[in-house]
Structure formats: C-alpha cells, structure tokens
C-alpha cells in the first residue's frame with residue numbers, strides 16, 4: 125500500500141516534469157524562430173528601401189517580427205507609395221514581447237503612434253498587420269477607429285502562419301465603412317506553420333502576385 129502511494133507520487137512528479145520541459149521547449153522554439161526572423165527581415169528590408177514616391181497611395185502597417193513590414197515595403201515599392209509604420213509600446217521581440225502580443229491579441233484598444241494621420245493626400249490606403257489569435261492585431265483596429273476614411277479606398281493586408289476568422293475581417297470592414305471609407309479587399313499571405321515556413325523570396329513574390337491579381 126505504502127509502496128503504491130510512493131509510486132503514484134513519483135509518477136505525478138515525472139508527469140509534471142515532462143509538462144514543464146515540453147512547455148519550456150515549445151516557448152524556446154517559438155521565441156528563437158521569432159527572433160531569427162526579425163533579424164533576417166531587418167537585413168532583407170535594407171534592399172527594399174525606395175524613395176520613388178509618386179502615387180496617391182499610402183501604406184500603413186504594424187509589425188512585430190518584421191514579416192508584415194516586408195509585405196508593406198514590397199507593396200510600397202510596387203505602388204510607389206508613401207509608407208508609415210504604426211509604432212506601439214507593445215511590439216517587442218523575445219519572450220516578453222510574445223507574451224504581451226498573446227495578451228493583447230483580442231483587445232479592443234491599443235496605444236499607437238501615430239494614432240491619427242492626415243489622409244487628404246491619398247486615394248487608397250493599405251493597412252497591414254499580423255494575425256493574432258485569428259484576428260488582425262489590435263493596433264490596426266485602433267488606427268481604423270481613429271481615422272477619417274471619407275472617400276478613400278482601403279485594402280487590409282495580413283501576414284500569418286495558418287489562419288484567421290472572417291468575423292474579425294468583417295468587424296474591420298465595418299469600422300472603415302463607419303468612418304466613411306470603402307473597404308476594397310482583404311489580401312493575405314499564409315506563411316505556414318513555424319517549423320516549415322515560406323522563405324523570404326517566395327513571400328515577396330506572393331506579395332507581388334496579390335497586387336497584380
């Protein structure tokens with residue numbers, strides 16, 4: 125009887141230990157891939173800088189690990205557009221940043237800068253973000269709520285690993301329409317699950333394809 129109790133206790137510790145090791149391994153893998161992609165994207169972006177701004181198109185984006193930023197810069201180059209990043213205090217890389225992103229994912233509000241932009245010079249606004257918990261990040265919802273899109277066409281673009289829910293895209297569309305804009309379309313790239321993701325070249329080609337279709 126006593127022996128059985130000890131064995132049960134031992135088993136519990138083993139199971140608990142295994143759970144902790146699995147969770148820690150998962151967290152380390154995610155954060156390492158995240159940080160690697162951030163550094164790689166920063167390097168690629170240097171080759172995508174453009175000063176050929178000649179259209180009435182604006183690209184506004186929020187990005188944490190740089191994938192949506194790559195998309196934004198490619199769109200900017202192809203459309204000869206203006207580019208404005210949305211900064212947020214909560215867009216750090218690493219474990220803390222990842223946890224913050226997870227906690228923020230479905231929030232209705234976000235602290236952003238700039239929160240309001242004079243859009244009078246533009247006809248078309250591309251607004252981009254990653255997908256967090258099946259929804260565009262709260263930073264772009266905040267931007268959509270705070271700005272006047274009267275007479276503007278709006279395109280939402282997202283980068284993600286696997287999937288989003290249409291309900292959140294419809295919510296975004298409603299905000300744009302309430303603020304006077306026409307929601308033209310939603311374009312997105314599914315990069316694939318963390319360990320088998322699309323390479324940068326394919327990602328940029330995919331962005332180009334989305335704009336020409």
Ligand SMILES: Cc1cc2nc3c(=O)[nH]c(=O)nc-3n(C[C@H](O)[C@H](O)[C@H](O)COP(=O)(O)O)c2cc1C
Nearest residue numbers: 187188189190191192254255257258284285286287
């Ligand atoms: C907290 C968090 C939640 C995420 N949730 C989803 C999700 O629901 N669906 C999905 O396809 N990808 C999800 N992702 C993956 C990101 O959308 C994807 O890596 C994106 O390309 C990152 O863009 P960024 O590099 O511009 O930040 C999530 C990432 C984070 C950090």
